[in-house]
Amino acid sequence: MSQYDLNLIIQKIKERTPFELKDNERSRPRTLRVIISKLFYSLDYENEPQATREKVTQLLLYHGQFGREEIDGIFQSSAKKTTAYSREFLKQHPEIARAEALKSKEFPDEEEGEGEKVKEIKYIFPHYA
Numbered sequence: 001m002s003q004y005d006l007n008l009i010i011q012k013i014k015e016r017t018p019f020e021l022k023d024n025e026r027s028r029p030r031t032l033r034v035i036i037s038k039l040f041y042s043l044d045y046e047n048e049p050q051a052t053r054e055k056v057t058q059l060l061l062y063h064g065q066f067g068r069e070e071i072d073g074i075f076q077s078s079a080k081k082t083t084a085y086s087r088e089f090l091k092q093h094p095e096i097a098r099a100e101a102l103k104s105k106e107f108p109d110e111e112e113g114e115g116e117k118v119k120e121i122k123y124i125f126p127h128y129a
Contacts, residue, residue, distance in 0.1 A: 004034050004128055006042055013063040029074065032066050036074050037125035048088040049122045081119035089120040 012019060019035065021027045036056055045052040057071050090097040096118055 006038050078123045
């Protein structure tokens with residue numbers, strides 16, 4: 001079993017045992033990226049990307065091996081802006097939800113004429129086996 005197995009990651013977080021790092025400067029961020037990816041994709045990331053980010057951040061801060069700046073840096077490097085809105089985003093922006101509903105029902109081929117659309121930030125991580 002790899003140290004990156006989701007069950008082992010969760011066990012290490014619960015027990016607050018350190019993740020193994022190789023003795024080079026790229027090992028720490030790479031290990032953190034793999035851990036975040038595994039945790040992120042195990043949660044409701046499609047419907048709640050920001051809440052999922054916060055859950056993952058809280059788990060890792062509880063564990064204690066990585067700091068908020070490191071964690072935030074990994075999320076920021078994986079952030080992508082999109083108009084493929086999540087439920088979480090639409091709940092926070094009811095005006096966009098109404099506009100999307102109208103566009104899809106009444107005028108499905110209508111082009112957006114109001115200029116720049118509001119974009120949501122989502123996170124795209126590599127999938128690790």
